[in-house]
């Protein structure tokens with residue numbers, strides 16, 4: 001175990017993992033962003049408690065964009081019988097396996113994959129699908145939400161940055177044919193940041209408004225969509241609705 005902990009300490013982490021000896025894994029951000037992770041996990045856990053109960057051994061979970069394993073490891077520790085984390089970056093998969101080995105969890109695995117290339121044939125389906133912090137890094141967010149629906153048997157939790165929405169009507173080809181806007185997308189340029197560990201892999205990002213997100217989730221086949229209330233002490237982005245977490249039920 002000590003050599004595993006040495007390896008963990010020799011790397012830098014996006015998440016402030018608490019290690020079994022009471023120390024904290026070194027993080028690479030110059031400022032403390034752990035509150036955003038803690039807020040998001042507390043929101044996920046509360047929703048899981050409400051909707052699935054606390055005995056989760058029979059349930060499987062998929063963590064899309066698992067980065068260095070934070071949500072997947074928390075899901076395994078929260079009792080899910082099988083958890084798979086998938087991330088586009090190989091280095092994250094390697095880090096996730098290392099940190100997971102510290103906690104000696106069963107039924108937890110990680111693999112490399114691009115959400116735009118995943119299929120049911122590849123991965124199977126899961127009771128719970130998490131997609132935290134990914135949607136706004138993607139150039140095909142609607143395709144990604146379709147993938148979430150295809151891979152999900154019961155509950156999908158999506159957490160994302162959102163942009164202010166446009167509302168109103170457009171003359172759609174003619175003033176005699178008017179359509180309402182159902183939501184909107186903002187374009188964000190990450191083309192100079194694709195080397196970054198949290199960034200998009202293509203650099204072209206479409207960020208939905210909240211209306212767009214909830215409307216699309218229904219259109220891709222979820223029967224119920226709820227915007228989850230952040231706790232009072234939530235990280236500011238969630239407290240002030242710059243980011244949201246949405247529960248989509250099959």
Ligand SMILES: C[S@@+](CC[C@H](N)C(=O)[O-])C[C@H]1O[C@@H](n2cnc3c(N)ncnc32)[C@H](O)[C@@H]1O
Pocket residue numbers: 064065066067068070071086087088089092113114115116131132133134137138197198199200201
């Ligand atoms: C902001 S981080 C979020 C990580 C984690 N889910 C969280 O919320 O803390 C974005 C993650 O998405 C991954 N990613 C980016 N594009 C991806 C894609 N097309 N498919 C899968 N993962 C992707 C990145 O490697 C990175 O780990």
